[in-house]
Amino acid sequence: MLEKKASDKAELDQKVLLNVNELILPYLENLKRRKLKPKERLCIDIIESNLKSIISPLMNNLSDELIKLTPAEIQVIDLIKRGQSTKEIAKLMNLATSTIDTHRNNIRKKLGLKKEM
16 A cells, blocks of 8 residues: 555656646746746746746656657647647747657657667
């Protein structure tokens, strides 16, 4: 029973960490690249700092496969999960569709979903 509780806690920690890294931080980075008023930039910096403080104790439990992924690849994965096409992802991330295709191929390779030739 204690092992199950520890396993459940580790799983919850990993889900929280992945959700913050996949669903929040990439969009904060996107906002930071825009022209913002100093007060807006400060708010974004505070949000980012607080989120990183919350998830920092959870970083040790992150699986090796997900550590290999870049923030952009994690963002692409999230958008794919939401049903976005390559063209839609490219527009949202302000990148070329060929760049998104490269990210998708790298994700497949890193997660072992693509055979090495």
